[in-house]
Amino acid sequence: TGAAATREQLQELVDWANERGSIIVFDAAYAPFIRSDDVPKSIFEIPGSRTCAIEVNSLSKYAGFTGVRLGWTIVPKELKFADGSSVAADFNRIMCTAFNGASRVVQAGGLACLDDEGLAEIKELIDYYMGNAALLRQTMLDLGLTVHGGTDAPYVFVDLEGKSSWEMFSKILEEAQVVTIPGAGFGPGGEGFLRLSAFAPRESCEEACKRLSKVFGQ
The missing domain is CATH 3.40.640.10 (Type I PLP-dependent aspartate aminotransferase-like (Major domain))
Known part of the structure; x- marks a missing residue:
């Protein structure tokens, strides 16, 4: 989550x-x-x-x-x-x-x-993905949505405010061509949520935020 x-x-x-x-x-x-x-x-x-x-x-x-x-x-x-x-x-x-x-x-x-070089590269990679997570998190917050995560892990769990996670997953996929993860896939407690992953190039993440904003803004 x-x-x-x-x-x-x-x-x-x-x-x-x-x-x-x-x-x-x-x-x-x-x-x-x-x-x-x-x-x-x-x-x-x-x-x-x-x-x-x-x-x-x-x-x-x-x-x-x-x-x-x-x-x-x-x-x-x-x-x-x-x-x-x-x-x-x-x-x-x-x-x-x-x-x-x-x-x-x-x-x-x-x-x-x-080793020192490896750890330095890993830190750079983590900082990059957490930058993506911060971007996803802020985009959802700006849309007035309640979110969890995005601070200590590269995932953002979005509260769909009573909407079906599978239906929202399908809507986003069809209208925005963005792949998300329906919260129901994590068990009954995840129903009504959507998980966004920060594991992507920055440009893809920025484009996804634009597309998600259009769908959630409807």
Whole structure:
């Protein structure tokens, strides 16, 4: 949706999981896009999380590794099943059985992303896409619409004010030739919303904003 959980929200979730013996699987793939000071980039910034959380991450989003497939998972040694056995040991056994590992070429590419030059290029790329997100967000706000996201993630979730997300998706596609994502695709709670992605060239994003303004302005 483009929204990001605050420190207080994550603390509440961690406390809830610890009280009930549940395990949180936290997706941190968009962490480098976070700009707000009160939004943690890792679940492990939250006290108590090492006994209830697993964190997954990937180079797919912020380093453009989509399709190359390279990521990692953090399973704390403190995390245990109800019988006291190690979650990390069980997870490692599953991974060794089901996965043969990333190729050396892919790993070399991942390492290149983590040196000084790679990190500088990634920061430039993130700034570019977040500039697109700000443009999309402001365009929707200028139209008087309620929006979520666009600040700590490269997506903007637009409130359609009671309109069907699939119907609005079709209308925009047919009248403006702009591809959006109907919120209903994210589950029942997403109905009535539309997701806009900032992953596009700046010129395409600017043109999309012009076309969207015409459709929403009708």
